[in-house]
Amino acid sequence: MKPEDRIDSIKGVGPKTAALFEKLKVNTVEDLLKLYPRNYLSYSEPVDIEAAEIGQRVAIKAQIQSYVDIKRVRSLKLVTCTVKDMTGSVKLTWFNSPFLKQMFHIGQTFVFVGNLSRRNSQLTMEHPEYYTIEQYEKLIASLQPVYPLTEGLSNKMVTKAVKNALPLADCLEDLVPEVVREKFSLIPLGNAVAGVHFPENMEQLMECRNRLVFDEFFWFLVHMRQMQEHTIKAENHFRIKDFTVADAFIQSLPFSLTKGQQEAVDSIKKDLSGNTVMNRLIQGDVGSGKTAVAEIALLSVVKNGYQAAFMAPTEVLAMQHFLGVKKDLEPFGVRVELLCGSTKAAEKRRIYEALAAGGIDILVGTHALIQDKVVYHNLALVITDEQHRFGVRQREKLSEKGEEPHVLVMSATPIPRTLAIIMYGDLDISVMKDMPASRKPIKNCVVGPKYRPTAYKFMLNQIQEGHQIYIICPMVEASENVEAENVIEYQESLLDYFPKEVKISYLHGKMTPDEKNQIMQNFAEQKIDILVSTTVIEVGINNPNATVMMIENAEKFGLAQLHQLRGRVGRGDAQSYCIMLCATDKQEALDRLNILNQSNDGFFIANEDLKMRGPGDFFGVRQSGDMLFQLGDIYANADILKKANDAVSLLTKEQYPFDTLYERKSLVL
Ligand code: ADP
Ligand code: MG
Numbered sequence: 075m076k077p078e079d080r081i082d083s084i085k086g087v088g089p090k091t092a093a094l095f096e097k098l099k100v101n102t103v104e105d106l107l108k109l110y111p112r113n114y115l116s117y118s119e120p121v122d123i124e125a126a127e128i129g130q131r132v133a134i135k136a137q138i139q140s141y142v143d144i145k146r147v148r149s150l151k152l153v154t155c156t157v158k159d160m161t162g163s164v165k166l167t168w169f170n171s172p173f174l175k176q177m178f179h180i181g182q183t184f185v186f187v188g189n190l191s192r193r194n195s196q197l198t199m200e201h202p203e204y205y206t207i208e209q210y211e212k213l214i215a216s217l218q219p220v221y222p223l224t225e226g227l228s229n230k231m232v233t234k235a236v237k238n239a240l241p242l243a244d245c246l247e248d249l250v251p252e253v254v255r256e257k258f259s260l261i262p263l264g265n266a267v268a269g270v271h272f273p274e275n276m277e278q279l280m281e282c283r284n285r286l287v288f289d290e291f292f293w294f295l296v297h298m299r300q301m302q303e304h305t306i307k308a309e310n311h312f313r314i315k316d317f318t319v320a321d322a323f324i325q326s327l328p329f330s331l332t333k334g335q336q337e338a339v340d341s342i343k344k345d346l347s348g349n350t351v352m353n354r355l356i357q358g359d360v361g362s363g364k365t366a367v368a369e370i371a372l373l374s375v376v377k378n379g380y381q382a383a384f385m386a387p388t389e390v391l392a393m394q395h396f397l398g399v400k401k402d403l404e405p406f407g408v409r410v411e412l413l414c415g416s417t418k419a420a421e422k423r424r425i426y427e428a429l430a431a432g433g434i435d436i437l438v439g440t441h442a443l444i445q446d447k448v449v450y451h452n453l454a455l456v457i458t459d460e461q462h463r464f465g466v467r468q469r470e471k472l473s474e475k476g477e478e479p480h481v482l483v484m485s486a487t488p489i490p491r492t493l494a495i496i497m498y499g500d501l502d503i504s505v506m507k508d509m510p511a512s513r514k515p516i517k518n519c520v521v522g523p524k525y526r527p528t529a530y531k532f533m534l535n536q537i538q539e540g541h542q543i544y545i546i547c548p549m550v551e552a553s554e555n556v557e558a559e560n561v562i563e564y565q566e567s568l569l570d571y572f573p574k575e576v577k578i579s580y581l582h583g584k585m586t587p588d589e590k591n592q593i594m595q596n597f598a599e600q601k602i603d604i605l606v607s608t609t610v611i612e613v614g615i616n617n618p619n620a621t622v623m624m625i626e627n628a629e630k631f632g633l634a635q636l637h638q639l640r641g642r643v644g645r646g647d648a649q650s651y652c653i654m655l656c657a658t659d660k661q662e663a664l665d666r667l668n669i670l671n672q673s674n675d676g677f678f679i680a681n682e683d684l685k686m687r688g689p690g691d692f693f694g695v696r697q698s699g700d701m702l703f704q705l706g707d708i709y710a711n712a713d714i715l716k717k718a719n720d721a722v723s724l725l726t727k728e729q730y731p732f733d734t735l736y737e738r739k740s741l742v743l
Pocket of ligand 1: 329330331332335358359360361362363364365366486510511512614616618645646
């Protein structure tokens with residue numbers, strides 16, 4: 075077996091399982107080795123039953139107190155048994171595991187691990203895992219990998235396949251140059267991969283993970299350097315001279331530009347009319363008004379006879395931008411079209427033709443905009459919204475389509491200047507620090523679930539005043555299906571609370587793009603009062619009439635993500651509110667949420683978030699959606715990012731033949 079072999083060459087992986095793996099984009103043995111766990115389960119010391127937390131996964135060490143009882147419930151065999159320790163007792167239940175009768179005898183002690191709940195006054199655990207004391211002692215030290223899954227593919231199956239493939243970890247080719255590996259004392263790649271899957275302890279996990287994070291950053295920066303060599307001095311083939319229409323548009327806006335917007339616009343004008351092509355990042359917190367700046371740039375370019383593309387990370391956001399740009403710029407005689415993955419074939423063909431013939435001025439859409447089939451007539455500007463990784467691969471692709479277009483990248487993710495210089499070495503940066511003056515700061519609160527009915531009452535008031543509401547449903551990690559069910563159930567439960575005339579709808583990731591767009595449009599047209607949603611609405615959505623954002627299980631989100639979610643309100647002149655419902659009373663969780671409670675400033679939040687995190691806190695804390703390295707997090711791993719940057723500098727100083735690395739990069743990125 076070799077790393078490049080197909081996945082079904084692994085022992086125990088047949089064609090059926092292989093097909094499931096393909097859904098996770100795992101096709102080869104190497105892909106599987108690089109399917110890193112997204113989390114780890116640790117087994118903690120057993121606790122006293124009395125002290126065990128309800129609703130949490132806990133381990134108890136307890137004695138079998140009663141005979142194992144087997145009852146038939148419909149077609150199921152229900153197995154129950156009571157166990158006790160010095161402080162209390164718990165009733166355990168399993169379905170269809172009658173063999174347990176032979177296993178458990180009165181007086182024996184086992185460790186049981188599961189979710190503890192309370193039925194009437196009885197503590198219960200359903201389907202607990204069980205271990206002998208010796209077995210459990212071995213488990214305590216280890217960390218069990220939790221993999222990304224898809225329906226039909228269990229964690230057990232993935233774990234077994236990875237175990238069987240693991241001997242090949244040492245055959246993975248390490249493309250990081252020897253001198254870098256030595257200078258930065260990197261552990262061997264094979265060890266790192268093996269250790270990330272099955273770490274013996276936290277310390278080893280961190281060491282292995284750090285090596286892989288280093289690789290991610292290193293290859294990213296190598297690629298960046300290639301882009302820099304390639305573009306930084308590229309000649310401006312699309313010199314924009316005439317800004318009269320753009321200026322007229324600015325005059326026609328119902329507001330005057332903020333200082334930050336004005337400065338960004340000035341820089342863009344300078345770039346567009348200069349000698350070299352524009353490569354600019356606009357960094358502005360959520361709600362700072364980046365879209366207006368984008369529209370000014372778009373109009374400038376197309377009114378000088380060129381085409382422009384405006385790219386968004388999701389179809390929902392693309393649709394919103396399409397409608398907005400159409401409404402704002404059509405009066406200036408601009409032809410705008412939308413192109414997404416889900417656009418119907420005939421419509422796509424029509425757009426391709428019109429585009430090539432110069433019959434479209436601005437094309438708005440998703441990644442579909444830069445696919446090979448898309449041929450522009452004279453594309454002079456590409457704007458991307460909320461996606462940082464753009465510019466690396468995609469810019470390369472674009473320049474293959476003709477002369478190098480101007481590029482404008484817009485981002486709300488607050489990155490400290492020192493990191494930004496590394497991450498965006500090839501971009502000029504404009505920071506928009508101020509918010510429109512008419513804005514009232516969002517009012518925040520962090521509350522427990524008991525407050526829910528009060529929150530609903532408050533929402534009803536807001537609705538009666540003509541405003542709209544978002545509710546973000548608890549995050550379920552299990553699967554998108556469960557998440558969808560969850561959202562629907564939640565929406566149904568709201569029907570009891572609100573009068574009939576309140577219109578409540580929902581949105582989740584399993585819906586088709588058409589369905590999602592329909593809902594978002596209805597929400598924009600105020601045909602929906604309350605929108606219950608998963609985090610699919612996280613990025614970019616703009617409905618200035620929405621004034622309440624309520625987030626269930628706020629403790630489960632990363633702060634950056636919460637800040638993005640909160641940014642969906644406070645986008646108009648009315649006072650807005652963010653209600654963070656926190657299901658635990660753990661001080662740590664409350665302290666984290668309090669940071670958001672205190673401040674609406676993305677930079678401040680990112681910094682505080684970083685300060686509060688300790689080693690190991692990367693589990694489950696997702697940054698705001700874009701710029702996702704598979705493992706690396708530019709905040710938490712800022713030191714590794716700097717190290718990787720030093721490595722690239724070292725190679726540059728030693729005049730390392732980078733071309734040999736550029737050729738290999740497709741293997742890594
Ligand atoms: P973001 O920077 O998060 O992308 P948007 O561009 O979507 O923010 O702008 C949010 C809202 O603010 C929009 O409704 C927009 O019309 C409005 N807006 C933009 N600039 C200004 C301004 N200078 N004064 C008042 N409102 C503005
Ligand atoms: Mg935006």
